[in-house]
């Protein structure tokens with residue numbers, strides 16, 4: 005564990021455990037670089053393609069031969085009943101699954117032309133290129149608002165520019181609310197603001213993809229709306245994968261929706277089709293509330 009990085013206020017693992025130790029494949033290196041100007045928000049988003057992904061917890065086979073593409077610059081919702089494997093899939097995408105004792109994954113997770121499971125790819129670079137936001141906001145408890153956002157940048161940059169922090173806070177729709185209190189603790193913000201601070205922290209390192217695992221389920225309706233509006237804005241700069249139990253939320257924010265059941269992909273398609281004219285009767289039963 006890097007001593008510069010305090011433990012986040014959550015039992016979720018931090019996505020930034022240590023400094024990169026070896027070179028990364030070129031596009032991941034590009035995605036992870038801190039040298040780009042602060043407003044390099046035009047950075048390309050990348051599609052993620054899962055090819056025959058399988059995941060286990062010990063002997064339990066929890067993700068079964070899942071192939072699925074998350075198109076660049078789109079928001080894809082992962083829906084399905086509790087235990088269907090949604091969170092496991094997102095943790096496989098940025099290689100956090102393997103941090104769980106006894107857990108392993110097989111298959112390919114392609115980011116652009118690079119398999120993030122390629123042994124030559126640095127796992128820290130993967131997690132910079134593929135940011136993650138959890139259900140419970142997890143700002144670093146001892147850090148100011150400013151330092152929370154700067155923390156990822158400091159892993160590799162000698163100097164963090166104020167512009168980079170400001171740009172990320174703008175990107176997360178938080179700048180106006182915090183610009184006069186940047187040195188105050190991040191945990192002093194409201195829950196919704198903390199979640200946007202976590203989004204700013206993820207954005208600061210200019211990821212290609214952001215994974216959101218039920219990012220609004222702990223928030224009030226107004227904060228939820230702000231997160232949903234943010235998803236709409238962010239997808240012009242990053243690819244978004246959002247796990248949600250809220251069907252209305254999926255319908256509001258997602259261009260594409262994938263329905264999972266028992267670790268398998270039942271169906272994926274344009275969100276409107278999944279909600280109005282799904283191809284599989286199990287999808288219809290789920291989206292109409294007959295189970296789950």
Ligand SMILES: Nc1ncnc2c1ncn2[C@@H]1O[C@H](COP(=O)(O)OP(=O)(O)OP(=O)(O)O)[C@@H](O)[C@H]1O
Pocket residue numbers: 061064066084085086087088089090091092093104
């Ligand atoms: N850390 C873990 N150790 C062992 N089994 C796990 C672990 N995390 C998840 N599982 C199991 O893997 C399967 C998929 O769980 P996962 O959390 O991915 O589903 P989910 O669809 O995200 O559920 P929820 O909507 O309740 O969050 C479940 O059977 C679950 O019990």
